[in-house]
Amino acid sequence: MQTLIFALLGLVxxxxxxxxxxxxxxxxxxxxxxxxxxxxxxxxxxVIDFRRVKGAVxxxxxKFGTGTSVMVIVFVGxxxxxxxxxxxxxxxxxxxxxxxxxxxxxxKDVLAKVKTNxxxxxxxxxxxxxxxxxTYALNMLDEYQNYTNDLTxxxxxxxxxxxxxxxxxxxxxxxxxxxxFKTDKGTVLVTPTQIVDxxxxxxxxxxxFTNAILQVTGQQEKQVYFLTGDGEASPSTTLTDLxxxxxxxxxxxxxxDLQVQTAIPSDCAxxxxxxxxxxxxxxxRQIISDxxxxxxxxxxxxxxxxxxxxxxxxxxxxxxxxxxxxxDPSSYVAPNMNILQIPSARDFIGETxxxxxxxxxxxxxxxxxxxxxVTPLLWTTSNSWLExxxxxxxxxxxxxxxxxxxxxxxxxxxxxxDIKDSSGNDTGVPYPGPYVVVFGDSDFVANANFxxxxxxxxxxxxxxxxxAGSEIVTIPNxxxxxxxxxxxxxxxxxxxxxxxxxxPALVLIIGVLMWWRRR
Numbered sequence: 398m399q400t401l402i403f404a405l406l407g408l409v410x411x412x413x414x415x416x417x418x419x420x421x422x423x424x425x426x427x428x429x430x431x432x433x434x435x436x437x438x439x440x441x442x443x444v445i446d447f448r449r450v451k452g453a454v455x456x457x458x459x460k461f462g463t464g465t466s467v468m469v470i471v472f473v474g475x476x477x478x479x480x481x482x483x484x485x486x487x488x489x490x491x492x493x494x495x496x497x498x499x500x501x502x503x504x505k506d507v508l509a510k511v512k513t514n515x516x517x518x519x520x521x522x523x524x525x526x527x528x529x530x531x532t533y534a535l536n537m538l539d540e541y542q543n544y545t546n547d548l549t550x551x552x553x554x555x556x557x558x559x560x561x562x563x564x565x566x567x568x569x570x571x572x573x574x575x576x577x578f579k580t581d582k583g584t585v586l587v588t589p590t591q592i593v594d595x596x597x598x599x600x601x602x603x604x605x606f607t608n609a610i611l612q613v614t615g616q617q618e619k620q621v622y623f624l625t626g627d628g629e630a631s632p633s634t635t636l637t638d639l640x641x642x643x644x645x646x647x648x649x650x651x652x653x654d655l656q657v658q659t660a661i662p663s664d665c666a667x668x669x670x671x672x673x674x675x676x677x678x679x680x681x682r683q684i685i686s687d688x689x690x691x692x693x694x695x696x697x698x699x700x701x702x703x704x705x706x707x708x709x710x711x712x713x714x715x716x717x718x719x720x721x722x723x724x725d726p727s728s729y730v731a732p733n734m735n736i737l738q739i740p741s742a743r744d745f746i747g748e749t750x751x752x753x754x755x756x757x758x759x760x761x762x763x764x765x766x767x768x769x770x771v772t773p774l775l776w777t778t779s780n781s782w783l784e785x786x787x788x789x790x791x792x793x794x795x796x797x798x799x800x801x802x803x804x805x806x807x808x809x810x811x812x813x814x815d816i817k818d819s820s821g822n823d824t825g826v827p828y829p830g831p832y833v834v835v836f837g838d839s840d841f842v843a844n845a846n847f848x849x850x851x852x853x854x855x856x857x858x859x860x861x862x863x864x865a866g867s868e869i870v871t872i873p874n875x876x877x878x879x880x881x882x883x884x885x886x887x888x889x890x891x892x893x894x895x896x897x898x899x900x901p902a903l904v905l906i907i908g909v910l911m912w913w914r915r916r
Contacts, residue, residue, distance in 0.1 A: 406435075406438050407434075407435040407436065407437070407438030407439035407440075407441075407442065408435065408439065409435070410431050410432070410434050410435030410438065411431070411432050411435035411436065411439070412435075413431055413435075414427075414428045414429065414430070414431030414432035414433075414434075414435060415428070415432060417431065418432075500540055500541070500544065500603065501603060501607075503607065504541075504544075504603055504606075504607045505544055507607050507610055507611060507616065508541060508544040508545040508548075508610070509544065509545070510614075510616060511545045511547045511548075511610065511614055512547070512614070513547060513580055513581070513614055514547050514549065514580070515547055515548050515549070515578060515579070515580055515610060515613060515614065516549050516551065516578075516579045516580070517538060517548060517549065517550045517551065517576060517577070517578055517579075518551055518553055518565065518576070518577040518579060519531070519534065519535065519538075519550065519551065519552045519553065519576050519577075520553050520554075520555045520562055520565075520567050520572075520573060520574065520575050520576070520577070521534075521535075521552055521553070521554070521573070521574055522554060522555065522556065522573055522574070523554060526574075528589075528593050528595040529593060530574045530589050530592050530593045531574055533592065533593055533600060533602060534574075534576055534592050534602055535550070535552075537602050537603060537606065538550050538576075538606070541606070555567055555573050565577045565584060565586060566586060567586075571589075572586075572588060572589070573589070574589040574592070575587060575588050575589060576592065576606070578606070578609040578610060578612075578613045579613065580613040580614060582613055582614070582615050583612075583613060583645060583646070584613065585608075585609035585612050585613055587602075587605045587606060587609055591605045592605070594825075596825075599825070619648050619649065619664075619666035619667075619864050620648070620649050620651050620662070620664045620665055620666055621643055621648045621649065621650055621651070621665075621666060621667045621668075621669060621860065621864070622651045622652070622653040622661070622662065622665045622667070622668050622669065623636070623650065623651070623652050623653065623669045623671060624652075624653055624654075624655065624668065624669065624670045624671070624673070625652045625653065625654050626654040626655065626656045626657075626681075627673040627674070627675045627676070627677050627681070627704075627706075628672075628673055628674030628675045629670060629671045629672055629673050629674075630671040630672050630698075630839055630842075630843060631652070631671075632650050632652065633652070635843045635844055636671065636842060636843065636844065636847075637844060638844045638847040638848065638853075639842050639844075639847055639853075639856065642847075642853060642857055643857070643860065646857060646860075646861065648666070648667075648860065648864065653665075653668070655677075655680070655681040655684050655685070656678065656680075656681065659680075659684065660684060661684065661685075661688045661693065665693075665694075666694065666863070666864040667694045667695070667696060667860055667863045667864050668685075668688065668693060668694065668695045668696070669695075669696045669698075669860075670685075670695065670696070670697050670698065670707065671698045671839045671842070672698050672699060672700050672703065672839030672840070673699075673703065673704060673706060673707070674703065674704070675704065676704045676706060677704070677706040681706075682706060682709065682710060685710055686710060686713075688831075689710070689714065689831040689833070690831075692829055692830060692831055692832075693831050693832075694831065694832045694833075694863040694864065695831065695832075695833050695834075695863075696833075696834045696835075696836070696856075696859065696860070696863065697710070697711065697833065697834070697835045697836070698835075698836045698838065698839035698842070699718055699757065699835075699836070699837060699838075699839065700755065700756075700757065700837075700838060700839055700840070701720060701721060701722040701755060701756070701757045701787065701837075702720055703720070703757075705718075705720070707835075708720075711811075711833070711835060713766065714766060714769060714771075714811050714831070714833060715761060715762050715764075715765040715766050715769055715771045715811060716759050716760065716761055716762060716771060716809055716811065716835060717759075717760045717761075717762060718757065718759055718835070718837070719757045719758040719759070719760060719783055719837070720757060720785075721757060721758070721783040721784050721785045721786075721787065722735050722755055722756070722757060722783070722784045722787035723735075723737060723756050723757060723758050723777055723781055723782075723783055723784075723805050723807060723837070724781060724782055724783075724784050724787070724793045724795075725737055725738075725777040725778055725780065725781040726780055726781075726795075727778040727780040727781075728740070728743075728777065728778050730752060733754075733789075734792070734793055735754070735755050735784075735787060735789070735793070736752060736753070736754045736755065737752065737753040737756055737777060737807060738750060738751075738752055739751045739752075739753070739775045739776075739777070739807070743775060743776050743777070743778070744774070744775050744855075745772060745773065745774045745775070745810075746774065746855060746858060746859075748850075748851035748854055748855045749850065749851050750850040750851055751775060751841070751850060751851050751852055751855050752841060752846060752849050752850055752852060753775075753807055753836075753837070753838040753840075753841045754838065754840045754841065754846060755787075755838060755840060756807040756836070756837040756838035756841075757783075757807075757837040757838070758783055758805035758806065758807065758837055759773075759805075759806045759807065759808065759809045759835050759836075759837050760805070760806070761773070761806070761809065768813055768814050768828040768830060769811060769812070769813055769814065769828075769830055770811070770812055770813070770814045771809055771810075771811050772809060772810045772811075772812070773806040773808070773809050774806070774808035774809055774810050774834070774859075775806065775807050775808040776804050776805060776806045776807065777804055777805050777807065778804060779802070779803055779804045780802060781802065781803065781804060781805050782795050782800040782801060782802045782803075783800060783801070783805065784800070785799070785800075806837075807836065807837040807838065808834070808835065808836045808837070809834070809835050810832075810833070810834055810859075811831070811832070811833040811834075811835070812827070812830070812831075812832045812833070813827040813828040813829065813830035813831075813832075814827065814828060815827050815828070816828055832862075832863050834859050834863065841856075842856050
């Protein structure tokens, strides 16, 4: 009786240990202890009652049972051994039409070099996946985890955790379904349309996910160059808050003196020209002009009364930069009528409020260059005018004989238009050309004003927009086919019933037939 108890306890211990090792792999040590303890109990039972065990094994029935048991053990052992090998050595087959779950060689190479833990926060609503954004993103991240053990994925409901969502700038429902990549170095936000474009079905998830990993792990970071040498505001003095914010967004800040260097560096994601106060040389203007012709990304910031170099550089691209000061008596920061207040209603990006402490106007030319588009980003009310000789000590007054009262743009975006197909529809692929942002003021990002209202948010969003065009790695996008299985109620009921009852019924019928024949 005692031997039987030992044997039963041993078997129970082995089974429990095996189940724990499968269900709770994080406590494998305990599972192995239980399996070892069970083997010891079974072995002890066999030793204590050795004579009975020997007799059972040496009998005719025992020999048959022993042979069968050995065959089962060998078979199970082979299965376990093959599965153990497959944990580290395996291959999967992606049979989807576009191989949409197969990672590119670039991504596999990036994941192989990951040496730090990456937290991936998926701000998904559990009941909203209209465009398959969540499904595709999670499948893709699951595939990423097959190539690195340093990727941790967490799903967060933004409605139930609004504070955590706001921490990562997910402030409205249009950013739900975003994915945040986070390490000690910083964070990168991938928006829903960067995962799946709902208008075209194009999938960009792998491109943006891999670039985000490159940035948060420090494998490669984008460079933002600030022009120096002509009296521009410097990231080391008056723009230190801006430089710090760019570093927080994983953008490396560099300075560039074109009187020393003869070209824009090839790793430049965005070139910032922050309010030059002295004229540029012909050589500097030529280098910047060539950079624009080679599809460069530039943010120009000029000021009232500044040298006309910025105006010369931008004239071929469809805008005229003025030299006076914009006065808007209907929207300013009292008592200074030259400090413009731009609310979201007059902000193309939609920031709540932006302040410009003295700005000039950017006027679009009647005809834009071929395949280029000029879009006003921020503009004043129709009561504004351009004061040619502004004096801060004198209250400005509109002079209808010399001034024109109208709405003026103080920020514009110049970018290529999209290529059209044979039917005249946009293909979503832009023509070659530069991406340029022009502001009629540079002081709005100086330390004294950078964190006023939404000045910082406006500038950083535009840097991110321009810099996104300079991909660290480029991975071809895929088109996510919309495949739906539409069933009638009768077919759905048959599928449900057959999937639950058909297989057990077949096994039961086969069992009854075998029993009947052997009977």
